[in-house]
Amino acid sequence: MAKPxxxxxxxxxxxxxxxxxxxFLLHLQQNPSILRSLTTGRFSLCKTLFTHMPNxxxxxxxxxxxxxTTNSQFHKLFFLFNKMxxxxxxxxxxxxxxLVKACVSLSSLEQVxxxxxxxxxxxxxxxxxxxxxxxxxxxxxxxxxxxxxESSNRNVVCWTSLVIGYCSCGSVKEARDVFDKMxxxxxxxxxxMVSGYVRNGxxxxxxxxxSFGECS
Numbered sequence: 001m002a003k004p005x006x007x008x009x010x011x012x013x014x015x016x017x018x019x020x021x022x023x024f025l026l027h028l029q030q031n032p033s034i035l036r037s038l039t040t041g042r043f044s045l046c047k048t049l050f051t052h053m054p055n056x057x058x059x060x061x062x063x064x065x066x067x068x069t070t071n072s073q074f075h076k077l078f079f080l081f082n083k084m085x086x087x088x089x090x091x092x093x094x095x096x097x098x099l100v101k102a103c104v105s106l107s108s109l110e111q112v113x114x115x116x117x118x119x120x121x122x123x124x125x126x127x128x129x130x131x132x133x134x135x136x137x138x139x140x141x142x143x144x145x146x147x148x149x150e151s152s153n154r155n156v157v158c159w160t161s162l163v164i165g166y167c168s169c170g171s172v173k174e175a176r177d178v179f180d181k182m183x184x185x186x187x188x189x190x191x192x193m194v195s196g197y198v199r200n201g202x203x204x205x206x207x208x209x210x211s212f213g214e215c216s
Contacts, residue, residue, distance in 0.1 A: 136165030167196025
């Protein structure tokens with residue numbers, strides 16, 4: 001008699017979708033992590049699974065929103081986000097961090113940021129950093145600085161993001177001023193300042209600060 005193959009008992013996202021729809025959906029309900037495991041490489045299947053989920057939670061929504069962002073389906077992403085709000089599921093900082101990266105216009109970015117503030121996400125440093133980066137990319141460095149100044153919790157990532165933002169807008173003097181005021185710095189901070197000098201044509205300063213950063 002052949003020995004049982006225990007490998008067949010393991011959850012396999014690639015083989016699950018070959019089951020009958022009813023049995024697979026039941027399997028999905030019992031193993032919600034399957035959806036999150038599919039978001040990186042099986043976009044079509046991921047959408048189908050999410051559509052048939054009876055009661056998706058915030059983690060499921062975050063997974064599918066991330067998948068839409070990865071596949072540049074931005075207009076559908078915001079439709080999905082509105083659907084989430086209509087079902088009374090409260091977005092968290094991860095949701096808004098993903099949405100910020102998907103904003104293709106300054107107006108949409110401002111709307112997402114305003115809503116996130118109303119829901120109390122100003123203390124999440126990674127969200128704040130993402131917003132600073134996003135405003136800077138839209139050449140709205142004054143808004144990036146406002147977000148930074150009004151944030152109640154700023155770490156080295158937030159400070160470095162503002163340095164990068166000023167440098168990307170050609171405001172090297174302001175970037176240096178922020179850099180000098182940083183309560184702590186890391187390798188990324190020095191790299192941001194050096195790159196900012198070089199990118200804006202201050203080559204001697206870039207070389208000098210590059211050597212200084214290596215010695216620090």
